[in-house]
Amino acid sequence: MSSDLISGDGRVHVKSGLMRESLVSKALNEATEGGPIRRMVPDVNFIAIGGQSIMDRGAEAVLPLVDTIVSLRKHHKFIIGVGGGARVRHTYAIGMDLGLPIGGLARVMGAIEEQNRDILVFLLAPHGGITFIKDHLQDLPMWLDGGMIPVCIGQPPYHFFEPPPLNGRLPENGTDVGLFLMAELIGAKRIVYVKDVDGLYTADPDVDHQAHLIPNITAQELIDRNLPDLPFDRELLRCVERSRLLGGFHLVNGLKSESLQQVFDGKKTGSVVRASAERNFS
Amino acid sequence: MSEKREGRIWIAGMDNVFSGQTIANLDMYEKLPQSRPVRVLPDVWVVKIGGQSIMDRGREAVFPIIEELVAAKEAGIQFVLCVGGGTRARHSYALGLDLGMPTGALAKIGASIPVQNARMLQMLTAKHGGIMVYHDDLEKLPLYLATKCIPIMSGMPPFEFWEKTPTTGRLPSHRTDAGTYLLGEFLGAKGVIYVKDEDGLFTADPKKDPGAELVVHADAGELLRNGPDDLIVERVVLEYLQRAKHVREICIVNGLKKGQVLAALRGRSVGSVITAEVPTSR
Numbered sequence: 078m079s080s081d082l083i084s085g086d087g088r089v090h091v092k093s094g095l096m097r098e099s100l101v102s103k104a105l106n107e108a109t110e111g112g113p114i115r116r117m118v119p120d121v122n123f124i125a126i127g128g129q130s131i132m133d134r135g136a137e138a139v140l141p142l143v144d145t146i147v148s149l150r151k152h153h154k155f156i157i158g159v160g161g162g163a164r165v166r167h168t169y170a171i172g173m174d175l176g177l178p179i180g181g182l183a184r185v186m187g188a189i190e191e192q193n194r195d196i197l198v199f200l201l202a203p204h205g206g207i208t209f210i211k212d213h214l215q216d217l218p219m220w221l222d223g224g225m226i227p228v229c230i231g232q233p234p235y236h237f238f239e240p241p242p243l244n245g246r247l248p249e250n251g252t253d254v255g256l257f258l259m260a261e262l263i264g265a266k267r268i269v270y271v272k273d274v275d276g277l278y279t280a281d282p283d284v285d286h287q288a289h290l291i292p293n294i295t296a297q298e299l300i301d302r303n304l305p306d307l308p309f310d311r312e313l314l315r316c317v318e319r320s321r322l323l324g325g326f327h328l329v330n331g332l333k334s335e336s337l338q339q340v341f342d343g344k345k346t347g348s349v350v351r352a353s354a355e356r357n358f359s
Numbered sequence: 360m361s362e363k364r365e366g367r368i369w370i371a372g373m374d375n376v377f378s379g380q381t382i383a384n385l386d387m388y389e390k391l392p393q394s395r396p397v398r399v400l401p402d403v404w405v406v407k408i409g410g411q412s413i414m415d416r417g418r419e420a421v422f423p424i425i426e427e428l429v430a431a432k433e434a435g436i437q438f439v440l441c442v443g444g445g446t447r448a449r450h451s452y453a454l455g456l457d458l459g460m461p462t463g464a465l466a467k468i469g470a471s472i473p474v475q476n477a478r479m480l481q482m483l484t485a486k487h488g489g490i491m492v493y494h495d496d497l498e499k500l501p502l503y504l505a506t507k508c509i510p511i512m513s514g515m516p517p518f519e520f521w522e523k524t525p526t527t528g529r530l531p532s533h534r535t536d537a538g539t540y541l542l543g544e545f546l547g548a549k550g551v552i553y554v555k556d557e558d559g560l561f562t563a564d565p566k567k568d569p570g571a572e573l574v575v576h577a578d579a580g581e582l583l584r585n586g587p588d589d590l591i592v593e594r595v596v597l598e599y600l601q602r603a604k605h606v607r608e609i610c611i612v613n614g615l616k617k618g619q620v621l622a623a624l625r626g627r628s629v630g631s632v633i634t635a636e637v638p639t640s641r
Contacts, residue, residue: 086566087556088415090446093453097411099564100449102589106528114529115459129379133367163373170375176397178604180545214520233521237497238541240533240595241602245388258521262463273366307383319524321461 114321116264118217121154123260123268124337125231125253128162130273130308131331132193139200141334142271146226147204149341154221156209157228158259159197160252161189169247183232183239183248190230190252197228217263231255244311253310257317257326264322269340271331274308276348281306292345296325297353317352325351396604398547400500404438404624405543405551407514407535410445412556413614414476421483424554424614427621428509429487436624437504439492441514441542442480443535444472452530466515466522466531473513473535481511500546514539536593540600540609547605552623554614555591559631564589573631580636592633600635608634 081092090096098105124146131138146155161168165186172182198206207220209227211234220227231252242249253270260268277299280288296317299307308328317325329336329347339346361368365379380387406428413420431438448469455465481491488508492500494517503510514535525532533541536553543551560582561571567589579597582590590597591611600607612619612630622629 087419088411088446089417090411090415091450093446093450094456095449095453096446097566098449099589099591100452100530100534101591101593102564103527104588106525106530109456109528109530112456112529113459114461117461117464129367129381135361135363135368137366163367163369163378166377166380167373167375170377173391173394176394178396178399178545178547180541181396181399211520234517234519235521236494236517237545238494238516238518238538239545240541240599241544241604243602244385245382246391247382251382255521258463258523261524262461262520264461305385306381308381309383311383316523319526321524321529 114264116322118221118263119266121156121217121221121263121265122341123256123265124155124157125256125268125270126157126159126197126331127270127272128160128165128190128193128252130162131271132159132196133162134273134332138273138332139196142331142337143197143200145334145337147201149338150204150224150226153341155226156217156221156259156265157197157201157206157226158231158252158256159190159193159228160231161186161193164189164192173246179241179246179248180235180237180239183250184236186248187230187232187236190232194228194230201226201228214259214263229259233258242312249310249312251310251312253313254316257313257323261316261320261323267327267340268323269327269329269337270309271329271337272308273330273332274328275330275333276328276346277308277350291348293349293351295353296350299350314350317350318354319356320352321356324355325349396547398605400437400504400546400548402437403500403504403546403548404436405441405539405546405548406438406620406624407441407443407539407551407553408476408480408614409553409555410443410448410473410476410535412443412445413554414442414479415445416556416615420556420615421480423617424620425480425483427618429484431621431624432487432507432509438509438624439500439542439546439548440480440509440511441535441539442473442476442511443514444469444476447475448472448534456529462524462529462531463520463522465529466533467519469531469534470513470515470519473515477511477513484509484511512542516541532593532595534593537595537599540596540606544599544603544606550626551606551609552620553592553609553611554620555611556613556615557591557611558613558616559611560591560633561587563587575631577631577633578636579633582633591631597633600633603635608632
């Protein structure tokens with residue numbers, strides 16, 4: 078690419094395909110849609126561990142899951158992400174009562190996920206567990222090739238800059254969203270959300286006996302159904318629809334130790350939520 | 360030792376409105392008391408200096424604007440300065456697109472350029488109290504303002520690798536207009552002013568279409584629905600304006616015309632104003 082300097086309108090431009098553009102034009106953005114996207118850290122699997130659904134249950138739920146991850150690590154590379162749970166909800170309740178703005182709630186929430194990350198690193202350390210903070214994202218290849226298991230928080234680092242949410246009154250870019258974005262960025266093989274439900278249901282199975290498991294559905298269908306409750310962040314569905322590399326996610330029950338194993342054995346378990354349209358050009 | 364409730368470790372007194380709920384539960388939000396968050400720094404303006412529109416013009420454009428900003432500060436007006444990237448950011452994006460980089464990686468490389476520009480502004484204003492502020496220093500703003508400094512930041516939000524793939528194309532949709540706006544909204548700022556090289560918003564890009572007409576007052580929703588293909592401000596800003604609690608209008612002024620920046624900081628109506636349509640009761 079030429080690095081010619083162009084002037085004449087009072088500004089000095091570096092010559093490029095985007096020269097003089099506001100980058101706001103719809104037509105220009107459409108023109109950047111095509112072309113292959115390279116995978117930065119391929120062949121890695123993201124495991125997203127629920128805060129309320131898994132971590133808050135303590136040893137009973139966490140230790141068997143850790144054992145499963147350690148055993149699977151012999152054949153698969155992992156990055157582990159974790160959510161907050163009960164203490165995040167308490168933080169939000171107090172923070173909202175104090176009138177913290179949305180960016181303030183987002184900024185204070187991450188501390189809880191860091192606690193849970195440190196707990197998982199403690200448990201996984203004998204097997205290569207290592208703290209993975211955002212500034213070390215580019216170190217991932219080294220850790221993974223060294224047999225380590227990087228453990229990170231889920232929340233994306235939007236912090237004070239968390240945008241006002243489309244629905245609800247809490248930061249919409251939570252754990253599930255942040256981990257999906259990271260997996261999409263590095264072109265991971267898959268992301269599996271490990272929670273305390275067998276998958277996605279048409280209604281709450283504890284309340285409605287007609288409720289049944291949805292084994293496979295598109296994110297767009299779920300957005301259209303607008304179910305009153307979901308076992309993951311609503312914004313995650315919009316991220317799935319925009320995905321170029323990952324294309325979807327798995328949701329499995331971490332309280333049943335075999336479910337995670339089944340995903341990696343290629344057996345059907347839990348639910349799969351995928352993008353409605355193929356946006357992968359690579 | 361550890362008490363449990365519904366299978367989860369529980370501490371008495373931890374109960375709150377979000378306990379046991381998923382963050383995606385829409386019904387839950389209906390039950391919350393309606394309240395407006397506090398304003399963090401209500402007397403402070405957030406001013407963005409355009410990258411391509413101002414910085415790339417060099418001394419001729421930048422020096423007179425600095426003079427007006429210093430005059431405003433001497434008059435006791437408080438503001439935080441944000442700055443855009445400009446032509447080098449566009450060159451970075453063009454290069455990254457050509458090499459098959461995903462949106463998050465483009466946002467990461469794009470973020471370096473506004474930091475260069477912020478450092479340039481800091482050097483030029485150091486004798487008047489110009490001070491570089493990084494995202495992690497945001498909580499020190501009260502100190503900088505109380506000591507009559509001019510805090511200077513990159514306009515880019517800290518999303519970087521976590522920038523979402525947009526619905527169309529691959530360019531990051533949160534760039535320096537968005538970061539500046541989100542900072543203003545978080546602070547509950549007095550207002551957000553964009554200093555560009557046009558009198559305001561036009562019906563088309565006035566640099567490309569000589570028939571373009573100035574729009575003195577525009578509605579954010581209307582601009583998104585029926586506005587021109589190209590706009591003077593990033594589209595996400597118009598989305599967030601409509602969801603915002605505090606900053607429900609933005610102002611765009613021509614930094615090349617003497618007196619405009621100072622007038623805007625004195626609260627006078629200059630340039631174009633874009634407002635959110637109906638104030639929400641959220």
